[in-house]
Amino acid sequence: MNKKKSLIFFLISLCVFIPISIFLIPSVNPLYGLKNLSEKVIVEKKAKKIISDLGFSTERFKQNISLISDKNLLKQSQQKDGIKLSNEKVIAGMPAYKWELRWNKIDESSAIDKNEPEKALENFIGFLRLHFDQNGNLLKLESHIDDKTKLPDITEIEAKKKSVQFLNKYTIYNNLNVDTTSVHKQEFQNDISYSISSDEGVNFKKEEKNKQNNRTDYKFNFNTIDTYSGNKINISVSVKGNFVSDYEAKQEIPEELNSSIYPTLFEIVIPIVLIIILIIVAFRKFRDYEIGFKIAIFMGVLSALGLLSELVFDTQNNFSWEILIGWVIAPLFIGVAITFLWAVSEANGREVWKEKYLEFDLLINGHLLDSKIGIGLFYGIGLGLTILSVWMILIFILNNLFSLSVDVLNDGKTIFAGSNDYVYLMGKNIYRSIYKAAIPLAFVIGLLRKRITREGLIIIIGALIWALSIQGVVQPFEISVLIEFIIGLLIIYSFLKFNLFVVLVGLFSSATLFNGLSYFFIQSNDFRISAVSLSVFFGLTVIFALVSLFTRDKLRDYGSIVPAFVKNITERERLQGEIEAAKKIQESFLPLETPEMHQLDISAKCLPALEVGGDYYDFVKHNNNNLSVIIGDVAGKGTKAAFVMTLTKGFFKALTRKILPPAKVLSDINELFYENVGRGSFISMIYGQFDLVEMKFAFARAGHNPVIFKRTSEKSSIFLQPEGIAIGMEKGILFTKTIEEQSVALNSGDVLVLYTDGFTEAMNNKKQQFGEENLKIIVETNSQKSSAELMDIIFKEVLNFIGKEKQYDDMTIIVVKVL
Structure with a gap:
C-alpha cells in the first residue's frame, strides 16, 4: 500500500x-428527529418538581436517566410517511423518543411502620419512573406503593378532581373540565362514569375503583387521537389513597406493526x-x-x-x-x-x-x-x-x-x-x-x-x-x-x-x-x-x-x-506442497490406460495414500503377441520416493526397448540404480513378459510381494515367489546370483494378480493387517469375474477392512485374466 x-x-x-x-x-437518520431535544437538566428539574408537588420524597433513592426510543411508533411513522417526514413529525412533537428518569430505593431495610401514613411514600415506594417526550412533555409516571400501605381515603369526586388537576397541570392534555353533577352509577361493581369534557378532544372512558384493606384506589381512563400519527392514545391516571401515583399516555399501535x-x-x-x-x-x-x-x-x-x-x-x-x-x-x-x-x-x-x-x-x-x-x-x-x-x-x-x-x-x-x-x-x-x-x-x-x-x-x-x-x-x-x-x-x-x-x-x-x-x-x-x-x-x-x-x-x-505458531503452519504447508508435488509426479508417470491385447483382459489402478509413497506400474507393448509389465514400490515416501520412481521409470523404458529375459532386465536396472541413487534407497519390483504365441508368463521378482496365480483348472490359487533381493541393496554380484526367473503356462480363464504391500499391510482400528491370505482368498472366490470386477472387489474388501482408519501406503494392483 x-x-x-x-x-x-x-x-x-x-x-x-x-x-x-x-x-x-x-432523510435517512431517525435520530435527526431529536434535533430540538430538551436538555437533560431541564427535564430533571421538571421531574423533581412533579415529584415534590405530589408529595414523594427521593432522599433514599438513586437516580438514573436515559433516552429511549418507541420502536413501534417510529416504525409505523417511517413506513407510512418515510423517514424525512417522520423526523419532521418527531421535531414537531410526536413522542417517538422519551427521557426516562428512574429512582430506585437505596435501602429497603430502613422501612418503618406501614400504618404511619405521613411517612408512607418515603418508605414504601420501591421505585419511581417518569417518562418525558423529546420536547419535555410528561408521558408517564409510575410508582410502586405496597398494597398494604395505609393512606388517607378520599371520595370518588375528590379522586376524580385530583386526576383532572394532575392532567391539567403537568401534561399536554390540560383543558379538561369536570362536571361534578353528572355522576352515573353503572350496573357493574366498581365502575363509575363521569361527565368530563375537553376542548382538545380528550374523552373520558371509565373509572375503576378498588377497595384495599387500608385505603381505596381509583383509576381514571381517557382517550384521544394523536395529531401526528392518527393513533388512539389511551390515558390513565391512578389515585392511591390521596396521592396521584401513576399516569400514562400510551398510543395504540396496529398489531401488525407492533410485532x-x-x-x-x-x-x-x-x-x-x-x-x-x-x-x-x-x-x-x-x-x-x-x-x-x-x-x-x-x-x-x-x-x-x-x-x-x-x-x-x-x-x-x-x-x-x-x-x-x-x-x-x-x-x-x-x-x-x-x-x-x-x-x-x-x-x-x-x-x-x-x-x-x-x-x-x-x-x-x-x-x-x-x-x-x-x-x-x-x-x-x-x-x-x-x-x-x-x-x-x-x-x-x-x-x-x-x-x-x-x-x-x-x-x-x-x-x-x-x-x-x-x-x-x-x-x-x-x-x-x-x-x-x-x-x-x-x-x-x-x-x-x-x-x-x-x-x-x-x-x-x-x-x-x-x-x-x-x-x-x-x-x-x-x-x-x-x-x-x-x-x-x-x-x-x-x-x-x-x-x-x-x-x-x-x-x-x-x-x-x-x-x-x-x-x-x-x-x-x-x-x-x-x-x-x-x-x-x-x-x-x-x-x-x-x-x-x-x-x-x-x-x-x-x-x-x-508469531512462532506461523512457522508450524509454514512447515506443514511445505510438507503438504511436497506431497502434492509427489502426487503429481506419480500421477504423471503412471499409464493413462491399459494396453489392449487380443487374449488378455487387463485392469490396473494406483490409489495414492494421504502421504504419497513411490508405487509404480507400467506396460510396454512390443507387438500384438508380446507385452512387458512392471510393478514396483520405492522405499520411503514423499518427494524423494517420487523422484526415485521417476528415475526408475527412465531405466525401465531404456532397458525394455528390446525383449530381454526378465532376470537380465532387473539386474541391469539394479546396476544403474546403485550407481545413480544414494545409499539407503531401494525398490522392490516385479518385471514380467507375456508371450501369447507360446502362451506363457515369464517373470523375475526383486524382493517384491509374490504374484497370486489362479489356474482355471484348480480350485485354489497359489503364490509365485521366485528368489530375489530388492533393487539398490547391493551393487550387482549378489543380486545377479540370487535373482531367479520363473515361467508359468497360461490357459483360458487363468488369473494373475500383481500388487504392492499397501493391500496386505492395510490396518484396521485393531491394528490388524489385511494380509496376503485374505487377498488370495478373494482371488480364488472371484476368479470367474472380469479383471475390472475382480480389481474393484479387492479394493472394496480392503477399504471395508480398514474402515475409518487412514490409508498410510499406496495401493497399486495389476489384474490380468487370460481370455
Missing part, C-alpha cells in the same frame, strides 16, 4: 462523506453453524500446534474493556453488589470468548493470507509508528466513511421505492445521559467490530478461499453470509438483507484488497459515526460535549496516522515479528 494513495483515499472519502451526510441525514417482522432464524442459526465449524478448526489447530494467543488476548482485553464501559454507562448511578458482579462476569466472558474466536480465526486466516495480519504484528510488538500502521489507519477511516456514505445513499434510494423503517439504536435504547456518552458508544462498537472482523469476515472468507479460487465468487458468497448473519437496522427483512449484502460486497472486497486491520478500523469508524453523527445536529449541551470529544478522538487518530506515515521505519525484516 502506497503512503500517498492511502492519504488521498482518506481525503476523497471525507470530501464525499461530508456533503452526503449534510444532504441525506434528515417484529425481522426473522431471527438467520441471526441465530448462521452464527451457531459458524461457531461449530470454528470449534472443529480449533481442535485441528490445537492438535497441530498452529494457534497463537498473543494478538487474541489483546483483542479479548480490548473487547472486555469496551463492554465494561458500556455496562458502566448503562447502569450509571444504580450501583449494587449484583451490578458489580455483572461488571466483572460479563466482560470476563466476552473477553475470553473473543480471545478464543480471534485466535482460531487468525490461525485459519494466516494459513491462507499471512500478510493480512502484519499491522497487528507491528502493534503487538511495539512498532506503533511504522508507516504501515499509518497507511492502514487512513485506508480504514476512509473505508468507514465510504461504508456510511454508501449506506445513506442506499437508504435514501430504497426509502423512495419501498416502505421501510430504520432503527439506528437497534436494541430500542441508547444512553444519552451524560457528556461522556461517546465513551459508551465507542466501547460498544469496539467488541462488536472485533467480532464481525474475526468471524463473519476473516474466518468465513478464509474458509471460502481454501475451497474457491475465483475471487469474485468468494466475494459474492461471503457477502451473502455476511448479510444473513449480521443483524441489520432496516425492516423489512428483505430490504435489510439487500443493504447488508451490498455493504458486505464492499467490506469483503476491501479485505481482499487491503488487510484485516484496515477493515477492522473501517467497521469501528462506520459504526461509531453511525450514531455519533447525532451529536453534531442535536441542540443539547451534553451532545455538544460528546461531539467535541468524538471529533478530538478522530482528530488525534488522524494526527497519529500522519506521524506514523512519515516516520522512517525502523523494522526491515517483517518476518522477524511473525
